[in-house]
Amino acid sequence: MNEEYLWDKSGEPDxxxxxxxxxxGGLRYQPKPLELPTDIQPHRRNxxxxxxxxxxxxxxxxxxxxxxxxxxxxxxxxxxxxxxxQPSVPSSSPSPEAVVxxxxxxxxxxxxxxxHRELVASNVRHRTQPAAAPSKEALLAKExxxxxxxxxxxxxxxxxxxxQGPTPNQIRNQHKIG
Amino acid sequence: xxxxxxxxxxxxxxxxxxxxxPAITARAQDPRIQLTHLDHLATRASExxxxxxxxxxxxxxxxxxxxxxxxxxxIKKLITGLKGVYVKSFEFENDNxxxxxxxxxxxxxxxxxSWTRLxxxxxxxxxxxxxxxxxxxxxxxxxxxxxxxxxxxxxxxIVGPVDLEKLAKLEGKLGIPELGVESTKxxxxxxx
Numbered sequence: 480m481n482e483e484y485l486w487d488k489s490g491e492p493d494x495x496x497x498x499x500x501x502x503x504g505g506l507r508y509q510p511k512p513l514e515l516p517t518d519i520q521p522h523r524r525n526x527x528x529x530x531x532x533x534x535x536x537x538x539x540x541x542x543x544x545x546x547x548x549x550x551x552x553x554x555x556x557x558x559x560x561x562x563x564x565q566p567s568v569p570s571s572s573p574s575p576e577a578v579v580x581x582x583x584x585x586x587x588x589x590x591x592x593x594x595h596r597e598l599v600a601s602n603v604r605h606r607t608q609p610a611a612a613p614s615k616e617a618l619l620a621k622e623x624x625x626x627x628x629x630x631x632x633x634x635x636x637x638x639x640x641x642x643q644g645p646t647p648n649q650i651r652n653q654h655k656i657g
Numbered sequence: 658x659x660x661x662x663x664x665x666x667x668x669x670x671x672x673x674x675x676x677x678x679p680a681i682t683a684r685a686q687d688p689r690i691q692l693t694h695l696d697h698l699a700t701r702a703s704e705x706x707x708x709x710x711x712x713x714x715x716x717x718x719x720x721x722x723x724x725x726x727x728x729x730x731x732i733k734k735l736i737t738g739l740k741g742v743y744v745k746s747f748e749f750e751n752d753n754x755x756x757x758x759x760x761x762x763x764x765x766x767x768x769x770x771s772w773t774r775l776x777x778x779x780x781x782x783x784x785x786x787x788x789x790x791x792x793x794x795x796x797x798x799x800x801x802x803x804x805x806x807x808x809x810x811x812x813x814x815i816v817g818p819v820d821l822e823k824l825a826k827l828e829g830k831l832g833i834p835e836l837g838v839e840s841t842k843x844x845x846x847x848x849x
Binding site for chain 1: 732743
């Protein structure tokens with residue numbers, strides 16, 4: 480047996496080895512692309528699915544936030560619009576006494592009427608108008624906010640005066656408020 | 658994503674903590690105090706003032722302040738950025754209509770480090786006044802005043818960045834009567 484042939488195919492070939500080469504030659508490695516059977520569909524894993532899920536979640540959260548914000552901004556605007564439609568309300572600034580009574584009831588009644596729902600659309604148009612008279616509710620809010628600030632300021636000054644101790648001028652000039 | 662959770666099995670827990678902890682921290686630093694404990698006093702009081710302004714109402718009110726008017730412009734500047742103004746005040750016909758437990762229910766919410774007591778004046782004759790501020794860094798982001806007199810209990814809670822000096826100067830503006838000390842201007846010779 481010529482071992483040189485087995486080593487580097489030099490020398491005289493052995494017929495038995497040549498026979499084996501002929502038999503096994505068909506199974507030799509052939510550099511060709513893999514061919515899958517047509518009846519088998521390769522399972523393609525979508526790498527973008529998790530990213531799509533994240534994007535969808537963020538989008539839903541964003542939409543929910545926008546809807547929530549719109550609801551928050553529309554709710555007071557609807558109430559203000561409803562109050563503006565009261566025929567008895569003067570356009571100029573009314574006195575606080577005229578504003579206070581029964582105002583919350585009016586707002587509630589307006590908000591539960593079906594007709595009021597249509598105001599959502601018209602409300603957008605009204606809000607774009609440059610100059611609108613302040614509504615009763617806004618005026619009431621301003622008056623009450625002033626009252627709250629008055630009390631806060633009064634109590635803060637009271638604490639300051641008490642902390643500093645009484646002075647003759649202070650006692651003389653104190654007067655009852657309200 | 659799946660591999661992330663497999664690689665770091667505690668990732669869901671960390672994500673949950675990252676979501677929940679800031680909310681808890683924000684809640685803990687919220688300078689709004691609960692005043693509902695005092696609602697039962699309304700039945701005994703001869704006069705009750707209950708004013709609740711959240712951020713939305715403050716914004717609505719701020720829109721109608723006249724910027725051209727100096728006083729209103731100052732007040733608008735003062736309330737800009739506030740998250741809430743809450744006032745409860747009870748006036749009673751008789752003494753001792755409220756208990757120290759009522760005041761303690763408020764005082765217990767004003768603990769350090771969130772709150773710092775700025776003023777504490779105790780007087781058997783004139784009642785007690787306490788001023789608390791909530792600080793974020795050097796910024797005042799909350800104010801609470803407890804004024805407990807014999808026949809009057811007033812709690813003021815302001816949430817948000819508040820300028821104490823401007824708030825104190827508010828007396829005397831826009832019909833707000835001034836209780837303060839007469840200004841000590843040097844008198845001229847003619848006045849003397």
